[in-house]
Amino acid sequence: MIQTLSFFFCRPHLFGMYHSDKSLRVASYNIRKAKGLDRRRDPMRILNVLNGLEADVIALQEADRRMGARPSVLCRSMIDAETDFEVVPVARNDVSLGWHGNAVLVRKGMPYGKVTHIDLPGLEPRGAVRVDLPRFSLVATHLGLMRRHRAGQLRAIARAVEGCSHAVVAGDFNEWSPHKGLEVLDAFDIHAPGHSFHAARPIAALDRIAVSPGLVVRKAGVVQEGPARHASDHLPIWADIA
Secondary structure (H helix, E strand, O other): OEEEEOOOOOOHHHHHHOOOOOOEEEEEEEOHHHEOOOOOEOHHHHHHHHHHOOOOEEEEEOOEOOOOOOOEOOOHHHHHHHOOEEEOOOOOOOOOOOEOOEEEEEEOOOOOOOEEEEEEOOOOOEEEEEEEOOOOEEEEEEOOOOHHHHHHHHHHHHHHOOOOOOEEEEEEOOOOOOOOOOHHHOOOEEEOOOOOEOOOOOOEOOEEEEEOOOOOEEEEEEOOOHHHHOOOOEOOEEEEEO
């Protein structure tokens, strides 16, 4: 089920003015509710990692706790004060940062448009959010643990971006195989920049960024240095998209 909220641009006049000859950097990071490898929950450490990504758009997974009202592990005021990002309003309550843990940050001054919530099928409660940006529609997602469920979830995402001139899907795809399991997105160019899990010993490329025809990934990578090495069990990935 796809549900759309009509969030108009926080700065409507900028949408038609947002032009750059440079590519946009999209990042994805499963922050594990800000719990690091040292078992400490340290939101400031996560914010330091986000600042180092030099991204324009960031898709976060596990940004909210799973119990109760699902409060965010990252304080909005801290994000505003300590980073150059603002939170896209994808949450459906006042305490969460995201929806099903999926949150989207954009660099301050970047306009954004309609937000669409995408229900994903499967035994586990999963979802994705689509945010319309000046150059493409971004889908931020965290797919399920079972491949047969992921196939249905990817079909739901593919339907949600039908008709988009350009689309980017970013998140924790939970797919261990480098060759199988993502056939539903065969029209997309799927990038796994490198091994992003487990942060202590990266052996799997679970985190991916997929771009639709017409978009080109110029560079991509995995952040393996600094606080990212122990801030979460995943390493953040990024891609420069033209």
